[in-house]
Amino acid sequence: MLPELYNYWVVIVLMMIGFYIVIVQGNLIKKLIGLNIFQTSVFIFYISVGKVEGGSAPILAEGVSVYSNPLPHVLILTAIVVGIATMALALALVVRIKNAYGTVEEEELQERDLRC
Amino acid sequence: MLAGIYGLLSASFFVSMDAVDVAFTEAAVGAGVFPLLMLTALTVAGRYEQTVHRRPRAAFFLVLVTGALMIVGTLDMPAFGSLDAPAHTHVAARYIELSPTEIGIPNMVTSVLADYRAFDTLGEVVVVFTAVVGVLIMLTPGEQRQQPSPANAVETMRSHMILRVVSKMLIPLMLLFALYVQFHGEYGPGGGFQAGVIFAAAIILYAMLFGLVKAQAAIKPSILRLLAAFGVLLYGGVGVVSFLTGVNYLDYSRLATDPVVGRHIGIFSIELGVGITVAAAMILIFYAFAGYATGRAEAE
Numbered sequence: 001m002l003p004e005l006y007n008y009w010v011v012i013v014l015m016m017i018g019f020y021i022v023i024v025q026g027n028l029i030k031k032l033i034g035l036n037i038f039q040t041s042v043f044i045f046y047i048s049v050g051k052v053e054g055g056s057a058p059i060l061a062e063g064v065s066v067y068s069n070p071l072p073h074v075l076i077l078t079a080i081v082v083g084i085a086t087m088a089l090a091l092a093l094v095v096r097i098k099n100a101y102g103t104v105e106e107e108e109l110q111e112r113d114l115r116c
Numbered sequence: 117m118l119a120g121i122y123g124l125l126s127a128s129f130f131v132s133m134d135a136v137d138v139a140f141t142e143a144a145v146g147a148g149v150f151p152l153l154m155l156t157a158l159t160v161a162g163r164y165e166q167t168v169h170r171r172p173r174a175a176f177f178l179v180l181v182t183g184a185l186m187i188v189g190t191l192d193m194p195a196f197g198s199l200d201a202p203a204h205t206h207v208a209a210r211y212i213e214l215s216p217t218e219i220g221i222p223n224m225v226t227s228v229l230a231d232y233r234a235f236d237t238l239g240e241v242v243v244v245f246t247a248v249v250g251v252l253i254m255l256t257p258g259e260q261r262q263q264p265s266p267a268n269a270v271e272t273m274r275s276h277m278i279l280r281v282v283s284k285m286l287i288p289l290m291l292l293f294a295l296y297v298q299f300h301g302e303y304g305p306g307g308g309f310q311a312g313v314i315f316a317a318a319i320i321l322y323a324m325l326f327g328l329v330k331a332q333a334a335i336k337p338s339i340l341r342l343l344a345a346f347g348v349l350l351y352g353g354v355g356v357v358s359f360l361t362g363v364n365y366l367d368y369s370r371l372a373t374d375p376v377v378g379r380h381i382g383i384f385s386i387e388l389g390v391g392i393t394v395a396a397a398m399i400l401i402f403y404a405f406a407g408y409a410t411g412r413a414e415a416e
Contacts, residue, residue, distance in 0.1 A: 004195035009187060016183040023175040029158065036150070047138060048196060049203045058212065059305065060222035069208045070224040073138050074233060077225065078240040080141045081309045081394055084149055085247035088401040091157040092254045095408060098160060 007048040014041035026106040028094045032087065039083050046072040140297070140310045148317035149398055152324065156405040160412060207232075220376040221302040221383070229307065230383040234366040237386070238351055241393050245348050248397040252341075255404040283325050290318035298391045302380070308387040312394025319395075320402045328406045337403050340396045347393025351386045358382065 014037060021034025050072035058070035098104050101112055194201035211228050219227040229237055294315035301307030323331035354366065361370035368382025369375035 004198075005190050005193060007196040008190040008193055012183050012186045012190070015186075016179045019182065020172075020175060020179040023178070024172040029154075033154075040146075043138070043142070049201070050208075051196065052204065053196075053198065057305070058224040059303075060216045060224070067212050067224065069204050070211055070228050071208045072203070073225045074229045074237075077138050077141050077229065077307075077309055078237060080138070080145050081313060082240050082243050082247075084145045084153070084313075085244040085397060085401070087150070088153055088405075089247045089250045089254075091153060092251045092404070095157060095160045095405070096254050099412075 007051075008045070011041045011045040011048065014038075014044065028097065028104040028106065029091075031106075032090055032094070035090075036083075036087065043076045043080065046076050140305055141313060144310060144313040144317055149313060149320065149402075152320055153402065153405060156402070156409055160405070160409050218376075219379050219383070221380070223302055223304065223306075225305070226301050226307050226383065226387070230386050231368065231379060234355075234382075234386065237390065238355070238366070241348055241351055241390055244397050245344055245393055248344055248400050251401050251404050255408045280325050283321055287318050287322055290321070291315060294318065294395075298387065299384075301387055302383060308390025308392075309394055312391045312396075313398060315391070315395040316398030316402070319399050323402065323406065328403070328410060332403065335399065337400065340400050340403075343392050344396035344400060347389040347391070347396065350389035350392070354382055354385050354389070 018034045018036070018038030018041060021037065022031050025031050025034060050069035052066055052068050056064045056067060058067045058073065094104055097109070101109055103109060103112075194203075211224055211232065215224050215227040215232075216222065219231055221227055294311045297306035297314060298308060298311030301311070319331060319335060322334075354368070356365075358367050358371060359365055363370050366382075366386075368379045371378035371381045
């Protein structure tokens with residue numbers, strides 16, 4: 001029972017690491033890295049759901065009858081590329097915040113907002 | 117650097133779980149584009165963080181509780197790799213059984229991506245395009261920064277002779293490989309997304325080693341902007357053409373007299389659209405970041 005579910009636990013550990021970084025780190029860039037780890041854990045979750053014991057990669061080949069589920073692969077494939085594009089957008093926002101406030105630390109940003 | 121290793125590691129995870137297409141993408145994105153992007157952003161946003169003492173205990177507790185709850189939740193999940201898991205029962209089985217005869221290409225991931233779920237993929241491409249537009253709006257420097265001088269911050273790699281010589285040999289191969297991945301995506305692992313990212317990684321490597329100015333002289337941002345839009349347009353256009361043949365949007369069956377050939381044509385063209393948009397988008401994003409970094413370095 002227990003060893004059969006280890007893939008989910010790896011995902012949960014990764015996800016919680018990412019979650020923790022997002023909550024605790026005040027530095028916006030580090031928060032984004034945490035978000036990235038969180039994102040990867042979701043990717044791994046999907047792919048591990050699609051895995052079939054003894055199956056091969058979903059490319060038609062002779063003598064192979066069991067394939068992994070191609071659907072999660074498609075979803076995650078596009079999600080990775082979209083993920084990097086949105087991550088770039090987030091980094092661009094951080095860069096602009098740095099430019100406007102001179103800092104990317106969350107607490108200093110709040111202080112400055114309150115002073116205005 | 118760690119991000120690069122992390123990306124490579126998760127890519128090998130995916131290979132071990134038989135998701136070669138995904139592994140391809142993750143290897144190019146996670147180990148190639150993401151760390152470079154991070155580095156350029158860090159040069160702008162500052163490398164050091166203040167050591168602020170906070171109380172992470174509450175957060176740690178929260179994370180621990182959430183994780184424990186989720187683990188309890190997994191106890192009812194199907195076992196890893198089991199054949200009768202619910203995820204494999206509905207459409208997935210149909211994709212595996214019928215796509216080789218319906219679409220006529222061996223790579224099921226490509227046929228699901230570009231045919232059965234073409235609408236979804238169109239949405240993804242539009243998201244990538246929109247993200248690029250956002251980045252460009254936020255990071256396009258003012259007129260006075262339009263021509264960065266040759267001696268800029270990104271050119272610090274200039275003195276690394278070995279790197280430059282090796283990459284001179286590698287970059288053409290990378291570009292060639294990207295094209296192979298693009299046009300062979302129906303038969304082996306690959307496709308527009310992967311090819312676009314690999315192509316972009318090659319150009320970004322060039323820009324890192326030989327300077328932004330030279331890269332921009334070789335591949336002009338204005339052309340890239342056109343290309344990024346053109347890729348989306350090509351994708352949407354294929355949909356409209358299939359509309360005109362009397363079937364649903366993005367249903368390629370009547371693009372040729374034989375439905376299978378028609379699907380081939382459709383998949384080929386939208387993969388091309390995807391590849392063009394993704395490659396142009398990634399390069400543009402890098403240009404925007406690097407250009408912004410140089411602009412700031414000069415202003416100071």
